[in-house]
Amino acid sequence: MHRYRSHNCGELRAADVDTDVRLSGWLHNRRDLGGILFIDLRDHYGLVQLVARPGTPANEALGSLTKETVVRIDGKVSARGADNINPELPTGEIEIEVSEVEVLGAAEQIPFTINADDGVNEERRLEYRFLDLRRERMHRNIMLRTAVISAIRHKMVALGFNEMATPILSATSPEGARDFLVPSRLHAGKFYALPQAPQQFKQLLMIAGFDRYFQIAPCFRDEDARADRSPGEFYQLDVEMSFVEQEDVFQPVEQLMTELFTEFGNGRTVTSPFPRIPFREAMLKYGSDKPDLRAELELVDVSDVFEGSGFKAFAGKHVRALAVPDTGDQPRKFFDQLGDFAVQQGAKGLAWVRVGEDNALTGPIAKFLTEDDIKSLVVALDLKPGHAVFFGAGEFDEVSKIMGAVRVEAAKRAGHFVEGEFRFCWIVDFPMFEKDEDTGKIEFSHNPFSMPQGGLEALETKDPLDILAWQYDIVCNGTELSSGAIRNHEPEVMYKAFSIAGYDKETVEAEFGGMLRAFKFGAPPHGGIAPGVDRIVMLLADEPNIRETIAFPLNGNAQDLLMGAPSEVEEARLKELHLSIRKPQVK
Known part of the structure; x- marks a missing residue:
């Protein structure tokens, strides 16, 4: 017999009665009924009930162990009496008469209960996240996430996309949220940036001729947390396609979302096709550019x-x-x-x-x-x-x-x-520019790399605030899953668009030189989108907070309470990186 188990805790059934088995797992719960111990043993696969009779070594051993101790038990499968069958458990028709117990991993007194939601606060849960993840709901959410990502990969390949990796260490970007910076040891005073998104790299892949790209991409943004946004890092399904117009991007994404939310929606239906709603119409009719159409x-x-x-x-x-x-x-x-x-x-x-x-x-x-x-x-x-x-x-x-x-x-x-439905829509025709209320400055309202509707002529002849862009969002039940766009692939259009937003030609070339250089060597029309994986799982799991679908998230203050990040760095390491710390003065 295997050193630790002949079966897992979720697979034994009535057909296994009288079988000698070896199981390993965590002591989930214990009940003492007249000296007879009933133990729920848990592993990744499920729960099974153990029985330890009075006066046996197993009873003595199991009676003294704390919950969450890891044990190996030997025993025989027996049928439960008709009155004791638990229809809520796949293993509810049987129990294991324990003959031998071995402690594999002792457990201290746990700081909160695992087998019930006792209302413990989130900070405590994140501090002991390895315990929190043992809870049934959290374990189910993480396994749902795993299954969803696996399904995305298979479906994207079936749709003709190729999975490719893009760099993690890259250059800083003047647009979007604040970058996370990584100091260079070899180049004093210079920094890499963790990518806010693989935006420029995926466009370069199109220019390189790869046609249909996707990636489950880690993205890093130094921004504040909210219920549907995790601070620090998140994952997105990054997609880019060549020789496409807006509807060409919508078609495979709509097919993917319909299949994905039908497969993992737990009986909830998906309304299809997804309506296309212009941005200004959405603001008028629904008061939001991420309307809940339920x-x-x-x-x-x-x-x-x-x-x-x-x-x-x-x-x-x-x-x-x-x-x-x-x-x-x-x-x-x-x-x-x-x-x-x-x-x-x-x-x-x-x-x-x-x-x-x-x-x-x-x-x-x-x-x-x-x-x-x-x-x-x-x-x-x-x-x-x-x-x-x-x-x-x-x-x-x-x-x-x-x-x-x-x-x-x-x-x-x-x-x-309407409950029990996933109602998607596309929000289209976003304004290319907007005016900053404080400064009066014209700035990009969405993605600066988007193609304006009407191209260069529109940029040269229209009021910037009247120019629409080939930009779009996909929204589900009031949650924005992603923004996307048909990209600008023409250098002169890029120069003009950035000049309207206050960037001179030299600045554009300094900040986006790689992209501009690529545009000058034969760039195809291309476009893409990047639905957030965390938000997809949050909707499928019916969770109100995105952190409930991430194994090891940062808290609302962008701290890892389990590992202690961010942390201070010793002086020798700072010196090696050519850094000195300047802390804000305490008033």
Whole structure:
């Protein structure tokens, strides 16, 4: 018999009764019923129940061991009585009568329970992540991640893509988030940068003639954490294709996502094909460029209804309305709670009216609306008896943010939110440039390497704020999975686009010399995208926080509490790297 096991803990069944077995694993749980010990033994594959009778060496040994001790046991498989079968366990019809126990790895008293979610805080969990990963939910999430990545690789190869690796040590980039820098020992005072994304390298692969590339790529960005973004590092499915237009990129990605979310969605359906929604339309209808389409309500711009209105709260402002049908029997509490929710999003309040019989309006602002206002609202919103209408007024961006959140919340509360589905969409036609509110400077709004719609002519003749780019996002259930673009592959277009954003020719050549040089030697039209692997798994696992799908994430302060990173470095190492530390002065 094998030194440690003849079977794993998840594979024994009723057909194995009377078989002598050897198992190894962790002591998951223990129950003492009248001197008889029932032990749950756990390994990677599952749980099995052990039985140790009173007066036996096995009973004495197992009764004194702490939970999470690693043991090897020998025993015989026996059938459980009909009343003791556990239908929740694959091994629930049998148990193991233990005859011998060997301790393989002693365990100290554990800092939190493994076999139940006891509400331990995240910092503690990350400090003891190796224990946290023993929990069933976390183990399942990590194995889901493994399966998803494996499936991505197989599906991408089947779609004709080739997996290639790009450098980790590279040059700094002036765009995007802050780089993580790596000092050079051989070149004093100079630094490598960890890649924020393999952007330039994957474009160079297209210029080199490889046509269809993909990579499960590690990316490094020195940015703050949030629920759907892990600080420090993350992984993305990096994709690039040659001789393509926008729809050519959409086709394989849409096929991949449909297959992936169907296979691992645990019964949830995928709506297909994915709608294409222009950026400005998305902001107007949904208040967001990452709309949750499970909420089957839309916002409507009714600013013109109140243009010059006597209702001073709305006059001269951008006004967005949300009509919610089938609310005739909703109590006042429904409206008050939505108002409280809007305040939590930053609103001063939430104006609303009800639509009664004959389209008569009631509610806090009904008395301020003229007969013409009401008629215009009925037409604009297609109002019917039983509708409720919520209003937001103010600056465009502020109203979009608040009413976009209210749209989803109202849909959930009023029964217009679809569960059990993955609703994807493409957001297209992003503006190429935007104006910085503080400085008034024109800057790139998205990816600086994107091709402007209309090419060089558009850059030379249009107002920069009116130029659209061949840029797109893929969104699922309100989560942005990725941005992508058809790339600019023409040097003159690149020079002009960067000049509009304030970069002179010399700066562009200094920062992007490798890319520009490549463009001058025959660059094909190309484009790509890079869906976030962590976010894909987060959606499939139905987890609210991305760190729940990563084996060893940094915490919200970008610290590794288990390994102690970031850490100080001894003076000799700093000297070797030509560095000195200048800490901020404590006030």
